[in-house]
Amino acid sequence: MASDEVILETIDLDKSFGAVHAVRTVSWKVYAGSVNALVGDNGAGKSTLIKLISGALQPNGGGFRVRGQETRIGGPAGAFGLGIAAVYQDLALVENRDVVMNMFLGSELTRGPGQIFLDHKGMLRQAHQVLDDIHARIPNVREMVRNLSGGQRQAVAVGRALIRGGEIIIMDEPTAALGVEQTQEVLQLIDTLRSQGKTIILISHNIQQVFEIADFISVMFHGELLGTRPREKATEAEVVAMIMGKRSP
Amino acid sequence: MLGRLTQGELKIAGRRREQLLFLMDNGIYVVTVLLFIVFVFLAPYFFTPRNLVNILISASLAGIVTAGYTVAILAGQIDTSTQGVLAVATVTTALLFEELGFSLPMTVIFALLAGIAAGLFNGVIVVNGKIVAFVATLATQGVMLAIALFLSGGQTITIAREGLQEAVFIRVFGIPSSVWIMFFCYIVGYVLLTQTKLGAHIYATGADYRASLLSGVPVDRVIRIALVISALTAALTAVLVTARAKQSAMFGLAIAGSVDFVTALTAVLLGGFSLFGGVGRIERNLVAVLFLTILGNGLQLMNVPTGIILIVRGFALVLAVILSVLRARMT
Numbered sequence: 001m002a003s004d005e006v007i008l009e010t011i012d013l014d015k016s017f018g019a020v021h022a023v024r025t026v027s028w029k030v031y032a033g034s035v036n037a038l039v040g041d042n043g044a045g046k047s048t049l050i051k052l053i054s055g056a057l058q059p060n061g062g063g064f065r066v067r068g069q070e071t072r073i074g075g076p077a078g079a080f081g082l083g084i085a086a087v088y089q090d091l092a093l094v095e096n097r098d099v100v101m102n103m104f105l106g107s108e109l110t111r112g113p114g115q116i117f118l119d120h121k122g123m124l125r126q127a128h129q130v131l132d133d134i135h136a137r138i139p140n141v142r143e144m145v146r147n148l149s150g151g152q153r154q155a156v157a158v159g160r161a162l163i164r165g166g167e168i169i170i171m172d173e174p175t176a177a178l179g180v181e182q183t184q185e186v187l188q189l190i191d192t193l194r195s196q197g198k199t200i201i202l203i204s205h206n207i208q209q210v211f212e213i214a215d216f217i218s219v220m221f222h223g224e225l226l227g228t229r230p231r232e233k234a235t236e237a238e239v240v241a242m243i244m245g246k247r248s249p
Numbered sequence: 250m251l252g253r254l255t256q257g258e259l260k261i262a263g264r265r266r267e268q269l270l271f272l273m274d275n276g277i278y279v280v281t282v283l284l285f286i287v288f289v290f291l292a293p294y295f296f297t298p299r300n301l302v303n304i305l306i307s308a309s310l311a312g313i314v315t316a317g318y319t320v321a322i323l324a325g326q327i328d329t330s331t332q333g334v335l336a337v338a339t340v341t342t343a344l345l346f347e348e349l350g351f352s353l354p355m356t357v358i359f360a361l362l363a364g365i366a367a368g369l370f371n372g373v374i375v376v377n378g379k380i381v382a383f384v385a386t387l388a389t390q391g392v393m394l395a396i397a398l399f400l401s402g403g404q405t406i407t408i409a410r411e412g413l414q415e416a417v418f419i420r421v422f423g424i425p426s427s428v429w430i431m432f433f434c435y436i437v438g439y440v441l442l443t444q445t446k447l448g449a450h451i452y453a454t455g456a457d458y459r460a461s462l463l464s465g466v467p468v469d470r471v472i473r474i475a476l477v478i479s480a481l482t483a484a485l486t487a488v489l490v491t492a493r494a495k496q497s498a499m500f501g502l503a504i505a506g507s508v509d510f511v512t513a514l515t516a517v518l519l520g521g522f523s524l525f526g527g528v529g530r531i532e533r534n535l536v537a538v539l540f541l542t543i544l545g546n547g548l549q550l551m552n553v554p555t556g557i558i559l560i561v562r563g564f565a566l567v568l569a570v571i572l573s574v575l576r577a578r579m580t
């Protein structure tokens with residue numbers, strides 16, 4: 001489903017933390033219905049860039065264009081409104097709450113006067129449906145998240161993003177802490193999402209994995225975006241060189 | 250140690266852990282029933298209608314304040330200002346009713362408003378000042394005690410005017426209204442925490458502030474509301490305590506028996522709550538309050554000296570803290 005339709009664009013995006021210039025005038029295009037990989041060495045600014053996109057951080061300069069419209073992303077809620085949902089590096093799941101409550105955290109289904117009451121049944125039904133759609137293997141959705149495996153957690157976090165109406169799903173090193181089997185599960189999940197027309201932004205340190213799944217590969221170095229390559233036109237050697245700071249022609 | 254277990258073994262450990270947690274969480278039911286049975290045999294007059302009603306009255310006062318306290322704890326806020334709110338609200342009640350001649354409903358409304366104001370004050374310091382509730386509310390409690398002292402001129406205000414005690418302790422089906430009010434508070438608390446969006450947000454905020462924030466939960470508003478609920482129930486308790494004692498009970502919290510921060514804390518911990526928030530069920534708390542009340546009442550009837558009773562209660566808190574820490578290590 002990879003396309004060259006740009007769904008999201010950052011325009012000269014800039015972010016500093018005191019003296020640390022984490023993101024330097026980055027103009028990045030994210031392609032609709034594709035897996036957009038973002039690679040780079042530790043501290044290159046990848047997480048910072050996606051936090052700007054998901055509204056978790058505010059830029060010092062620059063802006064966004066989403067579906068052709070210039071816009072600002074005021075905060076996580078603003079990002080959800082634009083269909084952007086992040087799955088953070090630490091997933092931002094609440095360990096001591098169950099799967100359903102985690103999937104609906106911050107966007108609970110409600111009913112009754114003033115919409116103050118939880119629609120437990122509706123949430124249960126929709127949670128099952130979303131988890132089925134992404135082929136997640138979670139036997140009991142009333143299980144506390146603290147008892148889930150890494151792959152299951154990833155599925156819960158992605159499920160939450162989908163429930164939010166996420167069209168652009170950001171995943172920050174989703175397989176970093178996972179074993180072989182669970183990594184495969186997550187890659188499958190990403191593939192499923194793409195086949196359903198979702199746009200995925202994927203941060204990964206695993207070049208092989210990136211070449212396996214991504215449609216576009218973008219490289220950051222010291223806060224700068226060095227370039228974006230369609231996967232079929234890139235070689236691993238070239239990407240590795242870029243990660244180490246070699247600007248390509 | 251866990252690192253040395255293989256994954257399969259970890260799963261078993263996980264199940265055992267869940268079983269142990271279940272025991273720790275629900276043991277309070279069993280222990281309370283056992284304690285009750287023991288006193289039926291050992292403590293004279295314990296199992297008489299009159300004494301059972303007495304237990305319920307005492308439990309109601311501690312229970313109401315604990316209900317709100319629980320909500321704050323669940324939101325991850327250890328509210329130590331309970332004594333301060335009680336003091337402000339008891340003085341407000343006595344002043345308005347006795348000295349300014351307010352009607353009963355107006356007195357109650359203003360006492361509760363004083364509680365809400367105190368809770369909002371706590372919220373400002375905790376949320377806007379970004380100060381941990383435990384410390385912030387210790388400080389605000391000092392301010393509240395000073396205000397109460399100023400308002401009352403340092404005197405206990407005795408209530409000679411009729412109508413307060415009578416109205417507040419009307420019996421319905423033979424049971425004083427304070428007991429009904431307590432049950433009402435717990436039912437509202439139960440529905441709030443398990444059936445409403447706000448309740449879900451209270452749990453989530455207490456369990457993981459950052460994750461909740463990133464998920465779009467209005468965490469600061471949730472904390473403010475939790476602190477107001479805590480102060481509001483403290484104020485409600487103050488009205489009842491004042492009515493029961495027929496005087497402002499500022500320095501005489503002993504009059505109220507077990508209404509204090511320590512009891513609330515003990516009950517909360519015995520009820521299987523985490524001091525760090527996000528874990529616990531309010532109904533267990535009610536049982537924990539009953540447990541503590543029965544313990545005090547039974548020992549008293551057995552003519553155990555007050556000093557010893559206080560020591561036993563002290564140990565109950567120590568035990569509760571140990572249980573809570575164990576629980577925290579396990580999750």
Ligand SMILES: Nc1ncnc2c1ncn2[C@@H]1O[C@H](COP(=O)(O)OP(=O)(O)OP(=O)(O)O)[C@@H](O)[C@H]1O
Nearest residue numbers: 017020021022040041042043044045046047048049
């Ligand atoms: N909240 C913050 N405060 C101060 N400095 C920060 C903050 N977040 C990130 N930085 C700094 O900004 C730079 C970029 O960090 P970032 O987390 O975006 O890198 P990254 O590419 O995601 O690295 P990694 O691969 O290790 O996750 C680093 O130098 C980091 O120390």
Ligand SMILES: [Mg+2]
Nearest residue numbers: 046047048089
């Ligand atoms: Mg990172």
